[in-house]
Every structure is written in structure tokens, then in C-alpha cells.
Amino acid sequence: MHTRERILRAAAEMIAEDVTTTLSVRAVAARAGVSTGSLRFHFPTQRALQDEVLTRIYQHFMPDEPIHDSSRPPRERLVDCVRQVLAVAGVGDEARKAWGTVHENFIAPEPSEKVRSAYLAQERVSAGRVEYWLGVLADEGALPREDFGPKVRFLLTVLNGLSVQRALPSGESVLQAETEILYTAVDAVLRPGTP
Template identity: 70%
Template sequence: MARDDGSAGSRERILAAAAAMLAEDVTTRLSVRAVAARAGVSTGSLRFHFPTQRALQDAVLARIYDQIFPDDPIHDRSLPARDRLVSCLRQVLAPAGVGEQARAAWGAAYQTFIAPEQTAEVRAAYRAVEREGGRRVEYWLTVLADEGALPREDHTRRVRFLLTVLQGLSIERALPAEDSILKSETETLYLAVDCILNAPTA
């Protein structure tokens, strides 16, 4: 019988259950019934905390990102905006590693998102991961805009540009590379950040 105390504790159980399901299989569809059963709560309780599947998926991915990146350098105002943004972007690259670790990460991504049939579940899983990555980058740009380092406007194009740069760099880490990959990666990150910070307003 499902436990359901209707408290904040049930919300935590739901998030923990959904995160465990994604850890087991990133393409898992976080259905209301499956997550509620895993968390030991009623479907009504889950809907109370997360009215839509997207709300649940966004919340659990935000939780995962917060655990991966607990110390966000974007708030360290002792450093210039460009250095802080580069540090944040480098955090995104860090979990993929380099060399063998990066190849394993890209192999897993290929098997999860590219090799299988492009079902609705596969597309939804990829969009959720991409959306959460975009949310992080947009947050960093919003912080900088609040400080006056960027114009206060829609950052969609900037986010897309930075995500594309990060994706290219993560692939480069998996490919045979020269010993100076860290140097070239740093130069690329600074070039991308300078393009963002110095771009004229649209």
C-alpha cells in the first residue's frame, strides 16, 4: 500500500524516485503511475506537487544538475564576468572527462539518443536533458544581465550558441587530440564568451 503523507516529504520521495529511474535509464518515461509507485505516494499527491510531466521532469533534472554543480561560480563577483562564465561552462564539460572517459560518455549518448529508433520517449528524454542544460546557461546569462554585463533581453540565441560550442568541445574531447587540448579548449571558451558579452543588441 502506498504511503502518502501529503507533506514536503512526499515531494522529496517523488524527486528521489524519478532521479533513480533516470539513473537506471535516461530514456525512461517518467509516467505519473510509475513514479508514484516507485515513490510510495498516490498519483494525486504526485499531481499536487507536479501538475504536469514536464514540471516533474524539469524538477528532477534541476535536482541532478544542482548535485553535480553545487558551487556556482557565476556569483563570485571577485572575478570578471567573462572569467565566471567560462568557469561555469567548464563545469558543464567536466563530467564528460577527456580521452577514454569522454569516449565512453559519447558512446553512451549515441546508444541512448542516436542509435535507437527516434520514438517519442527518446525525443522527450533528449529534449528534457537539452532543456535543463539550456536552463542553466540562461540562468548564468540572466545573472550577468542583472549586473549590467549583458543587455536584458531574450537570451535564446545566446544559449543555443553556447550549448553548440559546449557540444562541439565535448566531442573534441572524445576524439584523438593533441596534448594542448586544454589550451585550445580554453581559447575557444573565451572566444565564445567574448562573442556573447560583446555582441551588439539585436
């Protein structure tokens, strides 16, 4: 295995053990069995390492992004991308467990720099993914090329809300209600002139 891959694997293992772990150069290098200089050669900053390993984890869980299937309308592809993210969290017990983990790691503890840094790294990768989807659609002319910041935050807020809804007890079909909400949110994002 190449050095870069050993480093990424070691960092992913550390995150799997503790999602709030600080991927320090020394700790990751020691775990990967490489020198700190070698790690710095491949990842000049701790943030670059953190972002790359979280991106790899994301790609592992969602290897096929529907955004590239240009035979389908942009609206359908964007809804499918968001739905794919939601699918990872599951429904019912699976979703409750996922949100329990989020609560345990990011909400319950004091907001230390370690907790804040770990959460912000995950948020950065999620925002980058949504921005990528919007960029693909902008390149195709489905929406104007602009600062996607507000649209990204809006879609992430919708995702968070729907994932919480999946964890809560419900008397109706969560997936049916979720589909209506997803189309409403995507329509708002794709509508010209909306921030």
C-alpha cells in the same frame, strides 16, 4: 523523507537506470510509494517533474556555480561555468564513455517520442542553466537584458562540440585549445550587439 523528496528520488533513480525513461505518473508514484494524486499535487505535469529532477541532478554534479562570484570579471565567471559543465564529461576514456552513452540513448535508436521527449527535457534544463547565467550577468549590467535564445543555443553548441573534442584522440593539449575556444565563445556572447 517528505513526499516531494521521495518522488524526486524515485524519478532520479528511474533516470539513472534508463536515461530515456518516461517518467509516467503511475510508475514514479508506485516507485516512490505515494498516490498519483499526491504526485500530481507536487508536480502538476509530467514536464514539471522531469524538469525538476533533471535540475536536481545538474545541481548535484555542479553545486557551486562561479557565476555568483561578483569579485571576478563576468568573462571569467562565464568561462568557469561552461568549463564546469565540460568537467562532468571528463577527457579521453571518460568522455568517450559519456558520448557512447549519448549515442546509445539518443542517436542510435529510432527517434521515437520517448527518445525525443527525454532528450528535449535534458536540453531544456541545460538551456535554462545557461540562460540563468546570462540573466545573472544581465542583472549586473554585463550584457543587455534581452532574448538570450540565440546566445544560449550558441554556447550549448560550443559545449557539445568541445565535449566531442574531449572524446576524440588528439595530439595536442585538449584543455589548452579548449580554453582559447571558451574565451572566444564567451567574448562573442558578451559583446554588445551580438545576437
